[in-house]
Every structure is written in structure tokens, then in C-alpha cells.
Amino acid sequence: MGSDKKQTENSDIRQKARTKEEVASIVRDLAKKYRIPKVVLEARLTSYVAEPYYQREIDVYEVERRLRELAEPESQRTAAKQQQSEAATQTGKVPASAQQRLVNAPIAPSPPNEGQESRSAEKSKASVKTESATDMGGPEPQVARHAEVRGTSDEATEVAMDESRGPAPAPIAPEWKVLEPKDRTEPVDHEVCKSVDRDEHWKIVAGSVRGKLHAHKALWRDDAFAFDWTDDWTILAVSDGAGSARISRVGARIACDEAVETLKTLLTNFRPSSADPDSPSEPDLMRIRTFLVEAARKAQAGILREAKARSCSHKDLYATLLVMVHRPLDRQHLVAAIQVGDGAVGIFSGDGNCTLMGVADHGEYSSETRFLTTPYIEHEFEQRVTFSIKKDIRCLAAMCDGVSDDFFPEGERLVELFVGDPIKELKQKSGEPVRGVMRSVLKEADKANALVEWLKYEKKGSSDDRTLLLMYRNDLL
Amino acid sequence: MENAISTSLRRLPVYVLIDCSGSMSGEPIAALEMGFRSLMADLTSDPQSLDTVWLSVITFASTAEQLVPLTDIVDFDPPHLEAGGTTALGEAIELLTERLLAEVRPTTPEQKGDWKPMVYVLTDGSPTDDWEGPVDDFRSRELASVIACGAGPEVDEGVLKRLGQTVIRLHDTQPGTLGAFMKWVTMSVNTVSRSVGTRATLNEMLPDLPEERGIRLVP
Numbered sequence: 001m002g003s004d005k006k007q008t009e010n011s012d013i014r015q016k017a018r019t020k021e022e023v024a025s026i027v028r029d030l031a032k033k034y035r036i037p038k039v040v041l042e043a044r045l046t047s048y049v050a051e052p053y054y055q056r057e058i059d060v061y062e063v064e065r066r067l068r069e070l071a072e073p074e075s076q077r078t079a080a081k082q083q084q085s086e087a088a089t090q091t092g093k094v095p096a097s098a099q100q101r102l103v104n105a106p107i108a109p110s111p112p113n114e115g116q117e118s119r120s121a122e123k124s125k126a127s128v129k130t131e132s133a134t135d136m137g138g139p140e141p142q143v144a145r146h147a148e149v150r151g152t153s154d155e156a157t158e159v160a161m162d163e164s165r166g167p168a169p170a171p172i173a174p175e176w177k178v179l180e181p182k183d184r185t186e187p188v189d190h191e192v193c194k195s196v197d198r199d200e201h202w203k204i205v206a207g208s209v210r211g212k213l214h215a216h217k218a219l220w221r222d223d224a225f226a227f228d229w230t231d232d233w234t235i236l237a238v239s240d241g242a243g244s245a246r247i248s249r250v251g252a253r254i255a256c257d258e259a260v261e262t263l264k265t266l267l268t269n270f271r272p273s274s275a276d277p278d279s280p281s282e283p284d285l286m287r288i289r290t291f292l293v294e295a296a297r298k299a300q301a302g303i304l305r306e307a308k309a310r311s312c313s314h315k316d317l318y319a320t321l322l323v324m325v326h327r328p329l330d331r332q333h334l335v336a337a338i339q340v341g342d343g344a345v346g347i348f349s350g351d352g353n354c355t356l357m358g359v360a361d362h363g364e365y366s367s368e369t370r371f372l373t374t375p376y377i378e379h380e381f382e383q384r385v386t387f388s389i390k391k392d393i394r395c396l397a398a399m400c401d402g403v404s405d406d407f408f409p410e411g412e413r414l415v416e417l418f419v420g421d422p423i424k425e426l427k428q429k430s431g432e433p434v435r436g437v438m439r440s441v442l443k444e445a446d447k448a449n450a451l452v453e454w455l456k457y458e459k460k461g462s463s464d465d466r467t468l469l470l471m472y473r474n475d476l477l
Numbered sequence: 478m479e480n481a482i483s484t485s486l487r488r489l490p491v492y493v494l495i496d497c498s499g500s501m502s503g504e505p506i507a508a509l510e511m512g513f514r515s516l517m518a519d520l521t522s523d524p525q526s527l528d529t530v531w532l533s534v535i536t537f538a539s540t541a542e543q544l545v546p547l548t549d550i551v552d553f554d555p556p557h558l559e560a561g562g563t564t565a566l567g568e569a570i571e572l573l574t575e576r577l578l579a580e581v582r583p584t585t586p587e588q589k590g591d592w593k594p595m596v597y598v599l600t601d602g603s604p605t606d607d608w609e610g611p612v613d614d615f616r617s618r619e620l621a622s623v624i625a626c627g628a629g630p631e632v633d634e635g636v637l638k639r640l641g642q643t644v645i646r647l648h649d650t651q652p653g654t655l656g657a658f659m660k661w662v663t664m665s666v667n668t669v670s671r672s673v674g675t676r677a678t679l680n681e682m683l684p685d686l687p688e689e690r691g692i693r694l695v696p
Contacts, residue, residue: 243675
């Protein structure tokens, strides 16, 4: 930016008068780098130089250093916030009434030449303790209420660091809280995982984690999964309870359990009757379709029964359902699935390709999905069954939309879930890139926990519960 | 390059249409300007809104103008508003329709669409242009959830009902009332951004109105 000659001088930045445009572009760069809103940054600069930032030469490096300092433990940030709002009222440095609110944004540690600062920082320590205690959750109603209003409160231009995003460069963004649900009925674990040896070839690993939006809003995880097998058949199911439904986690649980149990009963002793062991006959496929439809019906009936028993609306138990069955044939594999609502089933084969089964049904705007108990949905069950007969399957994946949405459009991108290296737009908490499950999770010793960690990837705008079931050829990894 | 939006990122587009006719000049318009500043500050302090909300401002007086195109809330500049002229609501809705079609991404096989856009329309008078055609055309396309808000006694409630699924009345255009209104807009964007994907309906998502400040829902 600066000319080379002037770089040698220490104070060149301070001395250089910048045009409004120059400063604006510097601010834009800084705002991008630290992912903080431009107006908040402007407000910080304004409080730093005590007048509209562009009317004075500013030392951008000094500002950046201060921004980096902001990336400190929450206790210090909270102190800084309190101290800043006090400073603002006490010193009357606020330039214009319209700016007032913005100037309350935390700038840490505030301009050094003010005596009362350290005192107020100490004073605020008591409040700091309760504040950081909220992070660990604990059913502390007062604190939770505080979290709810915080985002909308009038003067809360609060910009805290998101601890989960890693250290360098320290991002300064509003913080996602991790809160325990106040409603203690029907508890479910915030994270679950399972890893099972299906047989000498196949293993199954499953994981489900609460999304950061549910954690932030002190709500339960709404997803569920289940799997089982009988003879050569393996059955995998995932369900996503609707976020707007009060006890959809119960609906999701029932949907998975009913579907898997029904299919297990129906598939026991069922063998394709076709003469060619590698090519199931039309009647075979019809029967399998009937089984899958029956599984969805049983799941639906289970939810309706539960709603009746609880004297609540079936809408309180809104849940999607995705069930898949797999059977190895002679040299091929048969996979069949039924899908009600969104989510995805992907089949990864030895040639490196991924086949997507079924089509998720969201409307023109994606919030319009269907559920097991959406009226008259049962008439659509049959057409929601899909089949795939494939060679050399290495990995099958069933997932809720919390995962599949991050691979949209799934037809092109779901393959990344298996072998992406790295997966576009996904980052680990540490900031490291995320690799496909076959290159990461399935290579770990403790696959169940590795999957849970994998499911905690960061992606902008992605905050739903995430559930993923994998069945894979362990001997061919 | 700044406009390169991830194909799998769902945004919550929010359009705010502001009546800047002559009757809004002075304190009301200043209150709204300030309202945008605090809206911006509040939305960017909520992690979910920060990640998902994109904002556009359209003003209408004798003509309509998109003051701020649909912009990531992080990059949003609170606009300077000027009042003067008549109330070209029809033109504003025509412009809104055009911008929604151009800026909001529907779900297609290749692309995950945005969340259903939110539209807030604030007016303090009756339209002075030909509004029925544009409004009916807009409604029939079902492009967005519309909250039509009328401030003061001059408002024609019939127009609002034809325009929006949800209709809100503000008792007057005093700065206090408009400030409370903008705060409610902020709260509702925040709650909607947290409810996207939960498949709740708009009215289930909207927070309670500050009735003590003279703002109420028209049934």
C-alpha cells in the first residue's frame, strides 16, 4: 500500500493522510479478514480516534493490533464491553446521536489515557463469572433468558469471538452459545454415535450431533437414526424432526424404530426369487417396494398413535423418514430406499462415483418440506421408493438434510462426502480443511467418535442438527 | 468476486420498502435512518442472522428506487434517506417484484435456493399511482412473505390487506413509534432467521408487537 521509501520510517502510517476512499477500502479489507460487520468496525475506529474515522489519519496497523487483542477470553471481552459503555457515557466522546449505539461496541482495551477504566474493569468481574458459566449450560433460567434477548437488545452491538473458529487470524463474530434445554422432558443426548461390525466385510458407523442453532436456542437435537440387519439384509434409517414441532425428537425416534423393526420382520426369510441371482425379478422388486411402503405406514401409524396417547397434535411430532435396505447379490448389490421429506442417500462405488437415490422434496423455497404425517402423504409412498442395482459398492450413506444440504447440489457434490479432499467450504473447528469420510473417519481406530468430530465441521449458514449413517466395506478401504 | 455466492449457502433475503413521501420528512425519516443503524448493529450481533441475512432497501416517493441492492448484512451500509414527493407504491411493488426475481435464488436442481424472502412495506398514506395491477401481480407470484405496515391515520387498510399476508398498524409516525417499529422488524428478522428450516409458518415466527407503543396487528 504505502510507497517503499516511506516504509523505512516508523511513523509513516500515522503521518500519511488518507483519502476517505483509501480508508474505506482498508476498513473493508479488515472487516472481511476478521469477519466483523463494517459498521461495527467503523464504530470501533470512531471510538478509537474519537471522531469519524475518515476525518483523521489513522494507523491501520494499530487498529488491526487492537482487533487482534479483541480475540481474548470472554471474561476480558465482557469487561471491555462494560468498560466501554461506561467510558462512552462518562467521557461523552460520542460524536453524533445517530452513532451512539454503535459506539457502544466493545473496543478493547479502550484508549489508554483514561484513569477510570481499570476501576470499571474490576467492578465488572463479578458479572463476568456468571456470564462464562452460561457456556457450560446448566439449567439456569435467568441466564438463558439473557441469551434470548441479547441478539435484539437495543444497545447490544456485541461482537464476541466465536471460539469454535480457531485462533489465527482471530475471528471476531457474535458468539454461538451452547445451552441446555430448559424443557427437561424427553431428553436425548446432544451427541450419539455407534460403530458395529455387521459381518466380515461390512461395518456400520453412525453419528448424530445437535446443531449449533439448537444449542444456541437451548433446544434438543431433533434427529434420530436406527439400523439393524436380518439374513443378508441391512436396514438403515434416519429421521429429522421438524424444528418447529414441540416434541419432534420423539416423532423422529418412533419413525426410525418402527420402520427398522417393520422391515426386519418383513425381510427375514425373504430371498429374491429370480433365476439370475444378480438380477432381481420384477415381482421381487415389487415386494421390496411393498415392504418399504409398509415400513413408512407403520412409522406414520406409530406417530399418530403417540400423538393420540399424548393428546397432542400429530404436528407436534412432525418428522421426515429416510430408510434404505441393502443386500449383496452375486456380483452386484441391491439397494432400495424410501424417502419422505428431505435428506439424502448416496452410494459410493469402487469406480469413484456416487449415485444419489431418491429426490428430496423441497418446494420452491426450501422451507417447505413434507413429513410422515402430512395429510395424504401415504398416497405418495409408493412413488417415493427408488432402487439401485450396482457393482462394487464401497460405502452407503444415509443422512438428514443437516448434512446433505451442505453438499448441495447433491447430484454433483455428494461424492465429496465420501472422498472429497478437501471438501469445498467445510472447515474443521481448528480451521483445517475437512476430508471425505473415507479419507478421514473410516481410517481412524475409533470411528464412532471420529464421525461425531467430523460432523462438527463449520460451514457458513449451516447450523442444523447433523446425522449420518455409513455402511462400508471394511476389507476394501 | 464479492458477488460469488456459494451454491449451497441459503440466505434469508430481507427487503424493506420505505415510504419517503413528503409527509415523512423531518423526524420520521430521521427515526427510520437511525432505525436502520440499530437494525444493522443488532442483526450482526446475532450469529445466525450474521450468517444468513441479506438486506435490501427500496424507497418510494414520486418514484421508486432500490437504495441498497440485496447485500450481505456484514457489508450493509445504513442508507441516507430523503423525503419529498408523492406515494408511488405501485412503482415500488413493480420494482420489488423485479428485484426479487433478479436477486433471490429459487431452488432448482442445480442450486439450493434462498429461504423465502421477507418483505416489510412501511407507508403513511394512500398510493398516488396505479397500484392495483402491480400489487395483484406481485401477490399472485408468491415470491415472499409480506408484512404490510401502515403508519398514521391517512393509511388505507384495504391497500395493505391486498398487499401483505400480515398487516400491521402504527398509531402515528412519531419517532418513538417508528423506532419501536424498526426494533420489532429487527426482532422479527432475528427470530425468522433462527426459524428457517424449522418449517414454521410466518405468523408462528413473528414476535409479539409492542402494542403499548401503538403498534398492533390488524386481524
